[in-house]
Amino acid sequence: MKHFYTIALLLGNLMNVLAQQTETNHLKKAIEEKLSTVEGDFALAFKDLQTGKTLFIHEHESFHAASTMKTPVMIEVFKQAKAGKFKLSDSIVVKNEFKSIVDGSLFSLDISDDSADDMYKKIGQKMTIYDLTYQMIIVSSNLATNVLIDLVGAKNANASMRILGANDIQVLRGVEDNKAFKLGMNNTVTAYDLMLIFEKLAQKKVVSKKASEQMIDILFDQKFNETIPGKLPKDVKVAHKTGSITGVQNDSGIVYLPDGRKYVLVVLSRKLKNEKQGIEVLAEVSRMIYDSLQH
Numbered sequence: 001m002k003h004f005y006t007i008a009l010l011l012g013n014l015m016n017v018l019a020q021q022t023e024t025n026h027l028k029k030a031i032e033e034k035l036s037t038v039e040g041d042f043a044l045a046f047k048d049l050q051t052g053k054t055l056f057i058h059e060h061e062s063f064h065a066a067s068t069m070k071t072p073v074m075i076e077v078f079k080q081a082k083a084g085k086f087k088l089s090d091s092i093v094v095k096n097e098f099k100s101i102v103d104g105s106l107f108s109l110d111i112s113d114d115s116a117d118d119m120y121k122k123i124g125q126k127m128t129i130y131d132l133t134y135q136m137i138i139v140s141s142n143l144a145t146n147v148l149i150d151l152v153g154a155k156n157a158n159a160s161m162r163i164l165g166a167n168d169i170q171v172l173r174g175v176e177d178n179k180a181f182k183l184g185m186n187n188t189v190t191a192y193d194l195m196l197i198f199e200k201l202a203q204k205k206v207v208s209k210k211a212s213e214q215m216i217d218i219l220f221d222q223k224f225n226e227t228i229p230g231k232l233p234k235d236v237k238v239a240h241k242t243g244s245i246t247g248v249q250n251d252s253g254i255v256y257l258p259d260g261r262k263y264v265l266v267v268l269s270r271k272l273k274n275e276k277q278g279i280e281v282l283a284e285v286s287r288m289i290y291d292s293l294q295h
Helices: 002-035 066-082 117-122 129-138 142-152 154-163 178-182 191-202 209-220 275-292
Strands: 041-048 054-057 091-093 126-128 237-245 248-256 262-270
Touching: 002 054, 002 275, 041 191, 041 275, 054 191, 066 129, 066 142, 066 154, 066 191, 066 209, 066 237, 066 248, 091 129, 117 142, 126 129, 129 142, 129 209, 142 154, 191 209, 191 248, 191 262, 209 237, 209 248, 248 275, 262 275
Parallel strands: none
Antiparallel strands: 041 054, 041 262, 091 126, 237 248, 248 262
């Protein structure tokens, strides 16, 4: 009789796994059909942090990072602060002169290409490292990003990604290094790797519990909310970082449901003919993921 119950339990578990797999396959197919309505290439990585359930589309393909690389830079800032290299409350002068990784020649950022133009009023003044990090994330300031990359080093941020298990994220340089851009020396990400680092952040395992909580608080204040949060109910909170350049709309973060559950979602795109349509379809996909967890 005991063996009968064991077999029945195993069969029950197997049936549950198969039912979940079928459900995931249906959702994946529906998402792929939705994405096919817009011209462009897409990648997606989803992980339910309660059940471990995942859904992947082209998760290991490299995409232009755009501003999603600013999350690795933030992690490196907090890591070096914890190591005692500086305090987050320390101030540094905001400058607009940076060295190309190609030949060391100087370049400056163009205010018209930056979403955070208020930062340019700060040139020549001092800002705390924390405030620069905050501006880098919530309004995606390119100027703050380059000042911080000069401080912590792109190579160090890249090495920290490897320690976290993100083997394919490439943090090579600051923003608007046009010589590097022309040579194809770009920051790149995969949906899978961004999922990994946001999962570790959600688990408060990045740098320290306190640092993880501080970084999540910054990500909660994100001002660009059209994509992952775009079509979600107002009581759903998202700690996330977007990224956009011509033909590219990315978003990556942790979604917190009112009942305490949370999941990680990363959506990447490239070769978008119509960026507005790209944002719209990715917001709809985000809603499809959310809806799938409501029963």
